[in-house]
Structure formats: C-alpha cells, structure tokens
Amino acid sequence: MKKLKFGLSVIGLAIGMATAGVSTAAPAKGPTLSEKVFEETSLLYFQRCAGCHGVLRKGATGKNLEPESTLTKGQVRLEKIIAYGTEGGMNNFDDIFSKEQIKNLATFIQMEPPVPPEMSLAQMKSFTKEFVAPKDYPTKPLHGRNWKNFFVVIERDAGTAAIIDGDTKEIITHINTGYAVHVIKGTEHHKTEHPKDEVGRFWYTIGRDGKVNKIDLWQTPEKMLVAETKMAYDARDIAVSGDGKYVIAGGYWPPHFVIMDAVTLDPLKVVSTRGYNTKGDYINEARVAAIYTSPIQSSFIVAVKETGQMLQVDYNDLDNLTITSMASAEFLHDGFFDPTGRYFQIAANASNKMVVIDTKTRKLEKMIDVAKLPHPGPGANWIDEECGPVGGTTHLGEGSVSIWGNDPIGHPDQAWKLCYEVETDGPGVFIRTHETSDYVWVDQLKHPEPEVQQSVQVFDKKTHEIVKTIRVTEEEGKAALHMEFNDDGTEVWVSVWNRVDASNPTGEIVVYDAKTLEEKHRIKGLTTPTGKFNVYNRMNHKT
Template sequence: MKKSVFSMSALTLAIGVSMSGLALNTHAGEPTMSEADFETTKALYFQRCAGCHGVLRKGATGKSLEPKNTKKLGQKRLERIIALGTEGGMNNFDDIFSKKEINMLATYIQMEPPIPPEMNLALMKERWKTMVKPEDYPTKPMHGLNWENFFVVILRDEGKMGIIDGDTKKVIAKIDTGYAVHVAKESSDGRFWYTQGRDGKMTKIDLWMNPPQVVAETQIAYDARDVAVSHYGEWKDKYVIGGAYWPPHFAILDAKTMEPLKVVSTRGVNVDGEYVNEARVAAIYNTPTAPTWIVAVKELGQLWQVDYSDLDNLRIEMINSHKFLHDGFFDPTQQYFQIAANASNRMEIMDATNRKFVASIETGKKPHPGPGANWIDPKCGPVGGTVHLGEGRMTAWGNDPKGHPDHAWKVCYSVETDGPGVFLRTHPKSDNVWMDQTKHPEPEVQQSVQVMDKKTREIIKTIRVTEHPKAAAVHMEFNKDGDEVWVSVWARGKGDRAKGEIVVYDAKTLKEKARIKNLETPTGKFNVYNRVHHVG
C-alpha cells in the first residue's frame, strides 16, 4: 500500500501507542487481526473515517461505529456499506480502498478503538518551526502578479496547497503543508494564509514571496479541522486560532511568529446534560464586529464565542444550539452567524454582535453549506442557502430580520437536486447558485454540478464536469470579478491523484473556458479578494 504524506510511523505516534498483543489476544469468536494489519488499518480509519465517525467511533455526522453496533451488522454487510456507500451521504470507497483494505476496515471497526494520546502546549512549542523570520518578510509583492486574484487551492491527499494565478490560470506554486489540509483562512489583507491540516499541522503562507512559500508552522493537535485569524480593532492579525478533533481543544498562537500561546479544552457537558469526552471543534470563524471568534463545538451542540482581547483572562460565552455542529457562514450584514447542526437537520442562527442564540431552522437531512451562499430572492429578499449530505436538496431561508421580518429565519423555499452535496456558492454579480453533488454514490451524479437561477428558483443546467472513473466534482469558487466559476475535479484513486484538475466556466454562459490540469486531488479553493471582502 502506498504511504500517504502522513506516514504510518507518524500516525502511530499521533494516535496511540502500538496495540502490541491486542489483536492477537482476543477471545474466541471475536474479530481478529495481526498487529501489522491493525496498525495499517488504524491509519486508514484515521485518514478517511474519523472525521465523520470520531476517533473513539461514537459517531457524529456519521453513525456510531462502536463494536456493540458494528458486530450486529457483521463482516459482509460492513464491507458492502464501506464499498458502496449509503444514500444518507456516506461516500463509496470501492474506488479508494482495495478489497483487502475494505475487508480490514470492516474487521477493525468491530474491535475496541485505541485511545489516542493528549497534546499539551509544551509539545506544540517543540513542534513550532520558523522558516523565514518576520523581520525578513518582503515589504512588497516580489512577483508583480495580481495576487488578490490568486486562488489558494487544497491539494488534499498530497499534503500540499496550490497557488494559482486567477488571471493567467498558471500554477504559481505547490507548497508542502502536511496531510489533508481541511481549510485555509486569510489575514485581514489577504497576504498571509493559514492552513489547518487533518494531521494537526498549521502553516503560514506568504503570497508576496516569489514563489509563495511557508514561513512558519507548528502542530496543534493530531487531528484538526479549522483555523481563523483575529481581524478586529487593535488585535487585527495579532492572533490565530486552530481547532482540533483530537485532542478536543483549541489553541491560540501568535499570528506573526506562529508561537503557540494558549490551549483550551472543549470537553464538557452537551446541550442534553451529558458529559462528552470527545467534544470536537468542527469550525472556527472570525467575528467581524467584535474581538471574538466563534468556535463550534460539534458534540456539545454549543457555539463558544471566545473573546481574544485578554488571553490571560479568557472570556468564553457558551451559546446552546443543537447537535452536531459543522460548517457555517455569516449573513451579508456580518451580524448573524448561520451554521449547520447536521444530525438535527437544522441550520442554527446566532447574533454574533449581541452574543446570543436567535433561531433554529429545519432544512432537510444533514445540511452542509460549506462556506455557504447569500443572495437576493424576489419574494423573500436576502436569503442564505445550504445543500445537504443526506438528500438531494437545496434549502433557502430568509436572513434579513430588519428589512424582511416576515421571512426572517423561516424556510423560503427548497429545490430538489439529483443528489447529496457538500458545497454551494454564488456571487453578487451572478444570476445563479452553483451546487455540487459529491455525496451521491453514482458517478454520473457525483461528477456533475447543478446551476439554479436565483429568480426562477429552477435548476437551469446540469453540467458533467468530468467522466474520470475515479473522480468527483466538488467545491465551486468565483474569481475576483465574478465572471468565472472554478470547479474542482477530485481524482481520488491510487495512481490517479495527479490527474485532478480545475475546470473554469463562464459564469454567464455556463460554458467551459479552461482546464487547469495535473493537480493532485484538488478540493477546496479560496479566491483571495472574495474571501477578504466576504463576497458570496
């Protein structure tokens, strides 16, 4: 089996001591594996399954995979589910894993999960590295390119970030960042980008360098998901925060040097009054109107508004909502934060300015807006929208309580799509909303995106982005001018990772304009200008 960027030896260090003897000393009739197969499968589970099902396998977006549940299903049925996926939004893995790997995973999840270690502030500081000192940063862009129209692209399985010039469509750099970057967030001016990988590594990239490169890094966890920078007042670009799945905590770093400064556990009592050991940080967002971040604690069903104005006397307001929290986005006024509670089939609304919960909206099975989308509807006025992991549906709700109070925080309308999706995007200059369908198990559906007219609310076109047998179409992003839409082709199979590409479409005619080829598993991408100015 080909090793990932996140090596097996590193993974063993990260998620637990060797399970020596465990697999060989099971009771008669119990699932068994060799020690070597156990370690290999532990790595596969961590990389591909833990995000939805949890390191301890207690479930969240995905179902519980504790042995008391998986043993009831049995080896053959588990293999079938892993291979073919489910209509509830689980990917098919028969084009990613070999038959042997599927067999091993089905056995592994019937066994007791290993307990990963903790990570303290001292260890984070040990893993802090400086490649370029802040005093040596360039004082102006060194390449003469239109860096505000750069696209910062996750090359997921290769552990890299691609920097692509939005004007010329040329790849400017491919930067090593660590295994499976989940997201990247910008400094207030968009010059620096902070990535957070699933291996817990956080990196800082300077787009002014020629070529752009990592200037500092550290590891804040063994499994992590999100990052955000302070953008408010005197603390602008002073701190950066990283949120972890394991250990369940968040860490605050000096945004200039990347030195770890503080770590805070998110273990606690959930909205149902139960203590949760694996209370993971699903997402973190900068609050535009206050010196705070919004930290979504997935299993607790709580939004923590963390005030960074005084790190020594950290103020955290815990705002109850519903389980299990995931991705979110702000409304156009930047006052209201809208976030999915997957398992509750709801979008949750909080007032980030007044720091309080506002509303809960039932939208459909497992909403997942990704970076989200806001637009103007002819009837309801300003609306926000989401696609869903559990069904082919886009739901829009009113989000203008001042101008359109009768429609605020109520479902405006829903549109049926061909399959479950992960992302939707739009632009103020566009007449349309673009939606992917990555979670559908059928290739022709997961390889297509759908385009909806904002005025008529109808799907006006289904675009087959790729016919690569081991690829899916995922994530849309507009360019700075709003006249192009970039869609990723995520080629996932072994040996096919470098066959990924980004397909560029004319936002008005919906016709293909260009293909940027030879990209290693491209997924999310972020246009510098749009992200800095909260466009879309």
C-alpha cells in the same frame, strides 16, 4: 483495484501518534489483528472513517462503531457495509479500499478502539518552525503578479496547497502543508489594526494531521512557506483574528482549540472543548468542527460538533479568556456569516437544522428546519426579490437546496424562515454565488451515479429554476465539486477529483464564464484539488 498511497506527511502523522504513546487496544473477545495490521488499519480508520464515526467510535454523522454495536453484526455483514455502503448515508468504499483492507477494517471495528494521546502546549511549541524570519518578510510583493486574484487551492491527497494566478491561470507553486488540508484562511477586512494593504497577504492552512502552515503571498514562490507548527493529531479548521494578531485552530483530537501568534505561529493558549451536549451527556470526543472569525466583534466562533455548543471566544485577553457557550443542536458542522457579519448560520447536520447565532447579543437566535443533513460548505448569501437577503445550503442527505431569509432588521417576517427550496439531481457538499452573479451554483458530490456526481447545477436567483446542468468531467472515477468565483465575479472555478488515482496530479480545475456558463479553461496537473480560496473574495466576504 488500487491501494491508497500515503505521502510523507501521513507517515509523519502515524509516527507522531505512535511516539506520543498511543495506547493500543487490549484485544476484545471477538476477532483480532496482528499488532502490525492493527496499526495499519488504525491509521486507515483514522484517515477515512474517523471523520464521521469518531476516533473513539461513539458515532457522530456516522453510526456508533464500538464493539457492543459491531460484534452483533459480525465480520461478513460489516465487510458488506464497508464495501457497498447503506441506505442510511454510508458511502461505498469498494472502489477505494482493497478487499484485504475492508476485511481488516471490519475486524478492527469489532476490537476496542485505541485511545490516542493528549498533546500539551509544550509539545505544540516544540513543533514550531520558522522558515523565513519575520524581520526578513518583504515590505512589498516580490513578484509583479496581481496577487489579490490568486487562488489558494487545497490539493488534498498530496498534502500541498497550489497557488494559482487567477489572471493567467498559471500554477505558481505547490506548497508543502499538512495532510489533506481541510481549510485555508487568510486575513480579512475587519475593524483591523494591521496595514490595510496587507490584508489577504498571509494565508494559514490546517492539515488533517493538525499541522498549521503560514503562507506569504508577497514572497517568491519557493519562499512562500514561512512558518509551521502542529496543534493536534487530527484537525479541521482555522481562522485569523480580525486584528491579524492571532490564528486559532480547532482539533478533532485532542478535542481542543489553540490560539497562536499569527506572526510566528507560536502556540499561546489551548482550551479543551470536552463537555456536555445539549441533552446533558458528557462527551469525551467533542470535536471542533469549524472555526471562524467575526467580522464585527473581537471574537472567534468555535463550533463543537458532538456537544452542539457554539462558542464565542473573546480574543482581547487570552489570560482572562471569556467564552459564551450557546447550546444549539448536534452535530454542528460548517457555516457562514450573513452579509452584515452579525449572524452566523451553521449546519447542525444530524438534526436537519440550520442554527443561527447572534454574535452581538451572544445568544442563539434561531434554529431553522431544513432538508436532510445540511452542508453549506462556504455557504452563499444573495438577495431574493420577495424575501430580501437570503442564505442557502446544499444537503448531504438529499438533492435539495434550502433557502431562508436572513435579514431580521429589514425583513423580519421572512427572517429565519424557509423562503423556497430548489430540487437538484443529487445531494451535494458545496454552494456558492457572488454579488455580481444572477446564479447560484451547487455540486452533487454525494450522488452515487457518476453522471450526477460529475455535474454541477446552476439555478437562477430570480426564477428559482435550474437553468443549466454542467457535466464538468466525463472521465471514469472523476467527480466535480466546490465552486469559487474570481475577484470580479466573471469566472467560476470548479474542482475535479480523480477519486481512484487520488494521490497523483490527475485532478483539474475547470473555469467557467459566470454569465454564459460556458467553459473557458482547464487547469491541469493538480492533485485532488478541493477547497479554493480567491484572495479578494475571501478577504472582502464576497459570497
């Protein structure tokens, strides 16, 4: 069994937390680890477990792992759970962690959790770097490529973003970003003040280590990385304001969001998201799960996972900052706008609900009961013959797609009610379609069987039936995930991870004909390619 290799950016993360004064735990009454092993295991926990269980281990999508819960289970039982998973939704890790690592993790979670440090605005500012001065930005693209059909692709375990030419399928460059980038976002078409032809030119990445990078697609490949900063020790999402002036990123730790100058990445404003959940309990680790920019309001949408609060943040005046906090349900995860851009639809996964907020009235619009642990990823909107405009989500907890009406003006009877459900072979993470396509694509990444995990399914918008199950890869240890259409909707790009050799460029993207559903091309040499962002589709909200 292979040990994980961590890139430089991960070491930087560990150093960053250590030098910032992370307090190591006083040994609890139970088992202990040496200081060195405690630190190694703390990092492993942070990278692989904290996402679901929290840095403070209070539990979120995953269970509470504080000593009061874990000491009664004991070393042997905990090792088994980590190795083989549970019926409750816990993954197996015996193919990823060594026996030694599993043993240490089982011990670590019986000890008091170390509390990571805060990060001040002054610290963030000290991390800001300029690689290309704004005055030296080119005034037109410096390459002859069709940059609006570029794909910006997260290479998760390499800590890089690949820029791929959608026309030629060439990998143009790999850009150093933060570790395990979760999301990349560009400027979008909006009631925008910045030059129309520049929309989609600048892209912003957020690493799991809180590192923010700015990419200029007009540059020559070696100069595309133009600026960098760091706004947290642990982060997940980022967005660009409609006027192109600001970038906002959300921290898992510290639990806050930071608004930066979109030109220089200079951090301007930091706002804590710590607060009370919908039941009125105080949550210290109130993590920003997701951040979006409203296409029709001068607002950011900030989803706070543990508190179930949907924040609408008006970015017109950062010194006198107005935020509406809409109480919804726990735990918020990821979402997407309806086609009009007025309503935002987001998964409250542990509540098995899709939450809908109205960004015009700034009120909770509706909560829709769906299947177990909804997870739409970038989501999908399309037109259904009976229900009119609909949105859909996959689920982490079961092989099912829930589809609901999302047009309260034109189809009030169907709005925010389940229209139909599609049964798939396994639970998935991502759903995707395109306005030109007859089909909706879903992955099945969360199914334990390789055959299912390696297949995506395609269903027909008209018949609601699955028309094809596509085995994207058959190689051992590999899995298929995340679909993205090209600019004109004629191709669908699907990622393939190499789960057991995650940090080497042995992953790929498989390109399918969107009409015939036949394979067209394989783009090799990618390291755990994950989210893929087509410039044209993302800047025009073509989902």
